[in-house]
Amino acid sequence: MRDFSKDLQWLSINTATVKMSKGKEFPLDQIIDACVRRNIRAISPWREQVKAVGIDRVAKLVRANNLALSGYCRGGMFTYSDDKGMLAAREDNRRAVDEAAQLGATCLVLVVGGLPGALNGKAAHNDIALSRQQVHDGIGELLDYARSMCIPLAIEPLHPMYAADRSCVNTMRHALDICDELDPNLSGSIGVAVDVYHVWWDPSLKQQIERAGPKRLHAFHVCDWLTPTRDLLNDRGMMGDGVINIPMIRGWMEAQGYNGFSEVEIFSSGNWWQCDAETTLDVCIERHHARV
Amino acid sequence: MRDFSKDLQWLSINTATVKMSKGKEFPLDQIIDACVRRNIRAISPWREQVKAVGIDRVAKLVRANNLALSGYCRGGMFTYSDDKGMLAAREDNRRAVDEAAQLGATCLVLVVGGLPGALNGKAAHNDIALSRQQVHDGIGELLDYARSMCIPLAIEPLHPMYAADRSCVNTMRHALDICDELDPNLSGSIGVAVDVYHVWWDPSLKQQIERAGPKRLHAFHVCDWLTPTRDLLNDRGMMGDGVINIPMIRGWMEAQGYNGFSEVEIFSSGNWWQCDAETTLDVCIERHHARV
Numbered sequence: 001m002r003d004f005s006k007d008l009q010w011l012s013i014n015t016a017t018v019k020m021s022k023g024k025e026f027p028l029d030q031i032i033d034a035c036v037r038r039n040i041r042a043i044s045p046w047r048e049q050v051k052a053v054g055i056d057r058v059a060k061l062v063r064a065n066n067l068a069l070s071g072y073c074r075g076g077m078f079t080y081s082d083d084k085g086m087l088a089a090r091e092d093n094r095r096a097v098d099e100a101a102q103l104g105a106t107c108l109v110l111v112v113g114g115l116p117g118a119l120n121g122k123a124a125h126n127d128i129a130l131s132r133q134q135v136h137d138g139i140g141e142l143l144d145y146a147r148s149m150c151i152p153l154a155i156e157p158l159h160p161m162y163a164a165d166r167s168c169v170n171t172m173r174h175a176l177d178i179c180d181e182l183d184p185n186l187s188g189s190i191g192v193a194v195d196v197y198h199v200w201w202d203p204s205l206k207q208q209i210e211r212a213g214p215k216r217l218h219a220f221h222v223c224d225w226l227t228p229t230r231d232l233l234n235d236r237g238m239m240g241d242g243v244i245n246i247p248m249i250r251g252w253m254e255a256q257g258y259n260g261f262s263e264v265e266i267f268s269s270g271n272w273w274q275c276d277a278e279t280t281l282d283v284c285i286e287r288h289h290a291r292v
Numbered sequence: 293m294r295d296f297s298k299d300l301q302w303l304s305i306n307t308a309t310v311k312m313s314k315g316k317e318f319p320l321d322q323i324i325d326a327c328v329r330r331n332i333r334a335i336s337p338w339r340e341q342v343k344a345v346g347i348d349r350v351a352k353l354v355r356a357n358n359l360a361l362s363g364y365c366r367g368g369m370f371t372y373s374d375d376k377g378m379l380a381a382r383e384d385n386r387r388a389v390d391e392a393a394q395l396g397a398t399c400l401v402l403v404v405g406g407l408p409g410a411l412n413g414k415a416a417h418n419d420i421a422l423s424r425q426q427v428h429d430g431i432g433e434l435l436d437y438a439r440s441m442c443i444p445l446a447i448e449p450l451h452p453m454y455a456a457d458r459s460c461v462n463t464m465r466h467a468l469d470i471c472d473e474l475d476p477n478l479s480g481s482i483g484v485a486v487d488v489y490h491v492w493w494d495p496s497l498k499q500q501i502e503r504a505g506p507k508r509l510h511a512f513h514v515c516d517w518l519t520p521t522r523d524l525l526n527d528r529g530m531m532g533d534g535v536i537n538i539p540m541i542r543g544w545m546e547a548q549g550y551n552g553f554s555e556v557e558i559f560s561s562g563n564w565w566q567c568d569a570e571t572t573l574d575v576c577i578e579r580h581h582a583r584v
Contacts, residue, residue, distance in 0.1 A: 115535055118519040126537045132495065161453040163493035164519050164535045174495050201455035203424065203466050227410040227456050232521055243407055243456045245418045 001251050004262065004292055011288045012042035012070035013281065014221065014265035015049050021277030028053045032061050034281055042068040042261045044219075047096065050103070059102050070261035071154060071193065071219045072096070072105035078138030079113035079131040079168070081124035086134075089113075093142045100151045106260065107154040107218045108146065109193050110139065111167050118165040131168045139190070140182050147189045154218035155179065156193035159201075161232050172199055172208035179216055186215040194253060195221035195265065197236055200244040206252050214257030222246055222292055223266045234269035238283055240291030250292060262292050293543050296554065296584055303580045304334035304362035305573065306513065306557035307341050313569035320345045324353050326573055334360040334553045336511075339388065342395070351394055362553035363446060363485065363511045364388070364397035370430030371405035371423040371460070373416035378426075381405075385434045392443045398552065399446040399510045400438065401485050402431065403459050410457040423460045431482070432474050439481045446510035447471065448485035451493075453524050464491055464500035471508055478507040486545060487513035487557065489528055492536040498544050506549030514538055514584055515558045526561035530575055532583035542584060554584050 004010060015031050028049040035043055043062075050058050062069065075096035080086040100108045112135040115123040139153065146153050155175040158167035169175050175192045183190045192212060199205050209217070224242030229235050239246055250262065264284045266272055272280050296302060307323050320341040327335055335354075342350050354361065367388035372378040392400045404427040407415040431445065438445050447467040450459035461467050467484045475482045484504060491497050501509070516534030521527050531538055542554065556576045558564055564572050 115519075118535060121519055123519060123535045126535045128493070128535075128537075159452060160493045161451065161521070161524075164517055164521075168493075170493055171495070201420070201452045201460075201462055203463070225456055227407075227413055227415060229453070229456075229524055232453075232524060243410060243415045243418045243420075245420075 001254050002259070005289045008039055008041060008285065008288070010261050011040055011285065012044055012068070012261035012263040013040055013284060014044040014073065014263050016046055016073070017264050017266045017272065017284065018277040018280050019046070019049060020273035021275070023274050026277045028058060029061060031277070032065065032067065034278055036065045036067070038281060038285060040281070040285070042070045044069060044071040044073055044263050044265070045103070046073045047099065050099065055099055055102060062103055068261070069103055069105035070263045071107050071109045072100040072103060074109045074111050075142070075153070076111040076167070077113040078135045079116045080134060081116040085116060089138060090141065093138070094145055097142070097146050097149050097151050101149045105151065107152040107193070109219065110153055110155050111158060112139070112155065112169050114163055114165045114168050123164065128163065128168050135168060136178055136181065139178060143182055143190055152188060152218055153190045154193040155190070156195060157198055159198040171202060172212070173204060176208060176212055176216065188215045191216035191218040193219035193221060194249070196244050196246055196249050197221070197223050197225060200225060200249065205249065209252045209256055212256065217253055217256060217258040218260070219263060220250065220253055220258060220260060221263045221265045223264065230270065234267045236266045236268055238266060238272065239264070239287040246292050262288065264288065293546050294551070297581045300331055300333060300577065300580070302553050303332055303577065304336055304360070304553035304555040305332055305576060306336040306365065306555050308338055308365070309556050309558045309564065309576065310569040310572050311338070311341060312565035313567070315566050318569045320350060321353060323569070324357065324359065326570055328357045328359070330573060330577060332573070332577070334362045336361060336363040336365060336555050336557070337395070338365045339391065342391065347391055347394060354395055360553070361395055361397035362555045363399050363401045364392040364395060366401045366403050367434070367445070368402040368459070369405040370427045371408045372426065373408040377408060381430060382433065385430070386437055389434070389438050389441050389443050393441045397443065399444040399485070401511065402445055402447050403450060404431070404447065404461050406455055406457045406460050415456065420455065420460050427460060428470055428473065431470060435474055435482055444480060444510055445482045446485040447482070448487060449490055451490040463494060464504070465496060468500060468504055468508060480507045483508035483510040485511035485513060486541070488536050488538055488541050489513070489515050489517060492517060492541065497541070501544045501548055504548065509545055509548055509550040510552070511555060512542065512545055512550060512552060513555045513557045515556065522562065526559045528558045528560055530558060530564065531556070531579040538584050554580065556580065
């Protein structure tokens with residue numbers, strides 16, 4: 001297993017982790033500056049953060065600072081209740097691929113969507129099998145385009161508590177089934193983003209990481225599961241503050257040949273987003289060394 | 293599929309659903325009275341509610357009113373960090389079996405426990421595989437005693453969001469693996485409690501219900517998954533108010549020969565526990581007829 005204790009070679013910061021500083025928006029250009037000052041080599045930005053600063057400017061900053069993008073967040077939300085929704089999702093995902101290409105991201109992370117409308121509190125139906133079919137088809141269609149743009153897709157299975165509103169793909173097994181169906185030749189153009197927060201509980205996790213192998217392991221996201229967890233979305237913990245055995249899971253990834261970044265992705269409205277982002281970054285570094 | 297629209301033959305009320313009325317404790321004797329007045333034939337009481345009224349009195353009320361117990365909540369919490377914890381769990385589970393027998397419950401529901409200490413905010417370790425081994429061994433030991441008392445055990449896989457603090461058995465697949473290991477002859481002495489809230493998201497649910505078959509399907513619990521869900525524990529919805537296709541899952545159960553009660557189990561600190569319990573029961577009945 002790689003030694004993370006001595007340098008920052010494999011640390012990436014998902015920019016949602018510091019999207020707020022002391023409860024106020026912390027813009028992406030300042031995040032980049034704060035990362036660069038710490039010799040952090042990679043980030044994974046969110047589209048709305050990129051948009052707020054302007055993608056051309058972000059692309060320039062990324063290049064000027066020789067930053068890698070461990071991923072781009074995010075494509076997906078493939079589920080729909082009418083043709084208009086289907087076309088909008090298709091269009092938006094192609095734009096996400098274009099943006100990922102412009103920024104030089106190593107992959108486009110896909111949060112696939114749940115029951116259409118559920119995220120706004122009103123699901124159009126309760127047929128999760130239908131959503132899963134739409135996700136399968138939507139990824140299949142996007143895959144051709146993503147291949148043409150040389151952007152690998154990374155399906156991120158989300159924790160089952162997001163099945164209704166954010167992602168109806170909730171296990172590695174399911175995500176890898178989709179990969180196998182759409183890309184039986186293991187081309188590397190589609191794989192998974194393994195976020196320990198979403199998958200740590202799964203008794204078949206090790207087996208599924210082994211099944212994935214190096215061609216399908218596109219990203220590795222870390223944070224921690226707190227006890228208690230006070231909010232379904234925005235109460236993630238800093239690595240080491242919760243109950244996930246992160247080094248064990250990283251070991252499983254690396255045993256399969258994963259040698260990419262370890263990306264810190266923490267949504268924390270009550271804690272880290274209330275801290276100074278500079279402090280949060282310092283703690284990310286400290287924990288990357290000691291607890292990942 | 294059985295017709296629930298015309299009578300209450302197969303409705304059971306998990307007594308946690310009405311443990312509060314207008315925000316105040318609603319004791320079990322009053323719950324029983326309110327159920328009996330509505331011709332509800334079955335309940336599934338919680339141990340602390342039984343204790344508060346006194347088990348002898350509860351047993352008398354149950355018998356006098358010819359109530360069935362679709363289950364007894366609950367045994368489990370098998371995980372421990374020292375010998376004292378192990379012995380306490382063993383002792384407590386045997387008592388739960390005794391109580392279930394005294395009350396004439398059809399099964400003892402098992403919530404197996406997560407990482408020891410996590411429920412109090414401080415996990416003793418982060419080795420979920422160890423917890424799973426302890427659960428396996430704990431159930432195995434309890435099973436002999438439960439058999440001798442003629443009380444079937446029902447492992448209730450809990451939603452993965454409870455993996456850390458309440459149950460490290462989070463899927464039907466895992467629960468049935470344990471059943472198969474401990475009871476390869478399908479004696480009926482151990483099976484699962486299928487709560488739609490915990491398992492609705494699982495893409496292999498139908499397949500696992502089929503795998504379970506009539507000998508392993510010991511209980512069926514209903515409520516609904518709300519969008520948004522505002523609390524990990526106490527924001528369950530009334531059947532029909534969320535996104536779970538309950539009739540579909542009931543159909544899968546009954547196709548395997550399940551012909552027991554449909555037990556309403558709703559934890560709802562913000563909504564139903566604030567209502568008058570009599571109203572809550574009326575709505576349970578209405579939704580049992582129309583949405584289960």
